[in-house]
Amino acid sequence: xxxxxxxxxxxxxxxxxxxxxxxxxxxxxxxxxxxxxxxxxxxxxxxxxxxxxxxxxxxxxxxxxxxxxxxxxxxxxxxxxxxxxxxxxxxxxxxxxxxxxxxxxxxxxxxxxxxxxxxxxxxxxxxxxxxxxxxxxxxxxxxxxxxxxxxxxxxxxxxxxxxxxxxxxxxxxxxxxxxxxxxxxxxxxxxxxxxxxxxxxxxxxxxxxxxxxxxxxxxxxxxxxxxxxxxxxxxxxxxxxxxxxxxxxxxxxxxxxxxxxxxxxxxxxxxxxxxxxxxxxxxxxxxxxxxxxxxxxxxxxxxxxxxxxxxxxxxxxxxxxxxxxxxxxxxxxxxxxxxxxxxxxxxxxxxxxxxxxxxxxxxxxx
Numbered sequence: 001x002x003x004x005x006x007x008x009x010x011x012x013x014x015x016x017x018x019x020x021x022x023x024x025x026x027x028x029x030x031x032x033x034x035x036x037x038x039x040x041x042x043x044x045x046x047x048x049x050x051x052x053x054x055x056x057x058x059x060x061x062x063x064x065x066x067x068x069x070x071x072x073x074x075x076x077x078x079x080x081x082x083x084x085x086x087x088x089x090x091x092x093x094x095x096x097x098x099x100x101x102x103x104x105x106x107x108x109x110x111x112x113x114x115x116x117x118x119x120x121x122x123x124x125x126x127x128x129x130x131x132x133x134x135x136x137x138x139x140x141x142x143x144x145x146x147x148x149x150x151x152x153x154x155x156x157x158x159x160x161x162x163x164x165x166x167x168x169x170x171x172x173x174x175x176x177x178x179x180x181x182x183x184x185x186x187x188x189x190x191x192x193x194x195x196x197x198x199x200x201x202x203x204x205x206x207x208x209x210x211x212x213x214x215x216x217x218x219x220x221x222x223x224x225x226x227x228x229x230x231x232x233x234x235x236x237x238x239x240x241x242x243x244x245x246x247x248x249x250x251x252x253x254x255x256x257x258x259x260x261x262x263x264x265x266x267x268x269x270x271x272x273x274x275x276x277x278x279x280x281x282x283x284x285x286x287x288x289x290x291x292x293x294x295x296x297x298x299x300x301x302x303x304x305x306x307x308x309x310x311x312x313x314x315x316x317x318x319x320x321x322x323x324x325x326x327x328x329x330x331x332x333x334x335x336x337x338x339x340x341x342x343x344x345x346x347x348x349x350x351x352x353x354x355x356x357x358x359x360x361x362x363x364x365x366x
Contacts, residue, residue: 043188043190044190044271044272044273044274044275045188045189045190045193045268045271045272045273046190046273047272047273047279047282047283047286049189049190049193050189050190050268050271050272050283050287051282051283051286051287051290052193052196052197052200052287053189053192053193053196053268053287053342054261054264054268054283054284054286054287054288055196055200055286055287055288055290055291055294056195056196056199056200056203056335056338056339056342057196057261057264057287057339057342057343058258058259058261058287058288058291059200059203059290059291059294059295059335059339060140060144060258060335060336060339060343061143061144061147061313061332061336061339062254062257062258063203063258063294063295063298063299064206064298064302064313064314064315064332065254065258065312065313065314066087066251066254066255066258066295066298066299066302066314067298067299067301067302067303067306067310067314068310068311068312068314069083069247069250069251069254069255069299070083070251070299070300070303070310071247071303071306071307071308071309071310072244072246072247072248072250072251073243073244073247073248073251074241074242074243074244074247075238075239075240075241075242075307075308076239076240076241076242077239077303077304077307079243079303080299080300080303080304083251083299083300083303084296084299084300086251086252086255087255087292087295087296087299088292088296090252090255090256090259091259091288091289091291091292091295092288094256094259094260094262094288095284095285095287095288097262098261098262098265098284098288099280099281099284099285101113101116101262101265101266101269102265102266102268102269102277102280102281102284103277104116104117104119104120105266105269105270106269106277106280107120108120110266111266111269111270112266112270112349112353113129113130113133113262113263113265113266114126114127114129114130114353115266116266117129127354130350130353130354131350131354133262133263133346133350134263134346134347134350134351134353134354136260136263136346137263137343137344137346137347137350138347140343140347141340141343141344141347144336144339144340144343145172145176145340147313147336148172148175148333148336148337148340149168149171149172150168150313151329151332151333151336152168152171152175152333153166153168153171155329155330155333156171179337180337180340180341180344183195183337183338183340183341184340184341184344184345184348186341188271189264189267189268189271189342189345190271192338192341192342192345195338195341196338196342198334198338199334199335199336199337199338199339200290200335201331201334202330202331202332202333202334202335202338203294203331203332203335204294205327205328205331206298206315206328206331206332206335207294207297207298207301209324209325209327209328210297210298210301210302210305210314210328211297211301212324213225213301213305213318213322213324213325214300214301214302214304214305215304218322219237219305219306220237221237225318225319225321225322228319228320228321228322229319232319232320232321234317234319235306235309235311235317236309237305237306237307237309238306238307238308238309239307239308240307240308255295258295259288259291261342263346263350264342264345264346267345267346267349268280268283268284298314302314302317305317315328315329315332
């Protein structure tokens with residue numbers, strides 16, 4: 001969180017300074033990347049498609065850990081209200097920082113995070129910035145693979161499939177080659193819009209399940225699914241009082257990671273149809289508003305249901321006998337699968353940039 005803020009705050013003064021000469025001019029338009037030789041690199045994306053892509057880019061598996069973040073702060077049911085305020089506040093800050101990257105691209109005439117940094121801050125450290133953002137996307141891709149493997153193992157454990165396919169390494173190898181690799185090779189963000197809609201649908205269903213279970217009483221003491229939890233040997237919901245300052249710092253750190261999609265900020269500006277700052281800001285604040293809605297719903301509902309017993313992957317709290325939660329696991333699997341390509345785009349572009357192969361890649365995509 002601190003490292004990202006330092007990078008973006010470093011961009012901010014230069015961005016504001018550069019904005020002065022263009023304040024009297026129309027909103028800046030995107031410049032065609034020089035490495036494409038003056039030709040359009042890829043089809044442009046509408047505001048709606050870009051907003052959905054950004055929302056899916058943000059809303060990944062990290063949202064399912066937020067109930068445990070609230071639990072780290074307090075086991076009280078009343079802790080959800082201030083936590084939701086914090087979620088919304090940090091979401092607004094993250095959206096503003098995301099928008100700053102697009103503004104920096106507009107006023108410097110660049111189309112990459114590195115280009116904006118080198119033009120506005122320091123030309124010599126551009127490779128370092130690209131290295132940091134590329135490493136983050138690499139870690140994200142690894143995390144998604146781990147979650148896909150764990151979720152698939154849980155879903156396939158009782159299925160009538162060969163034992164070989166239940167092995168994590170075999171499943172990930174086959175699934176990666178058949179599904180993740182083709183999705184990741186799509187050349188632009190617009191092509192990923194249908195996948196984002198499917199992924200958001202899975203996340204919307206999951207959020208709906210957590211809200212329903214928070215209020216239907218089935219996990220309350222003596223409830224049907226609370227009894228099922230006891231039979232399965234899983235932790236029962238637990239509530240109490242108190243407040244942990246250290247837990248609140250952990251929660252803030254979790255939120256900072258959950259909102260992190262800034263490595264693709266320049267790409268969203270670059271690929272936006274009829275790109276202007278007002279249109280770009282509609283994408284940014286629309287996407288982050290959707291993400292805040294998902295975060296608030298899942299974090300508050302999950303904590304209200306399980307309290308201090310909330311696990312880092314909240315779906316693991318629900319009883320195996322809970323049919324709605326079982327479908328939610330399938331839904332979240334779809335959501336994570338279609339989040340992977342958006343993360344991989346940042347990794348791919350970062351590696352090409354570091355290896356100075358970006359111009360060749362753009363020519364190949366023509």
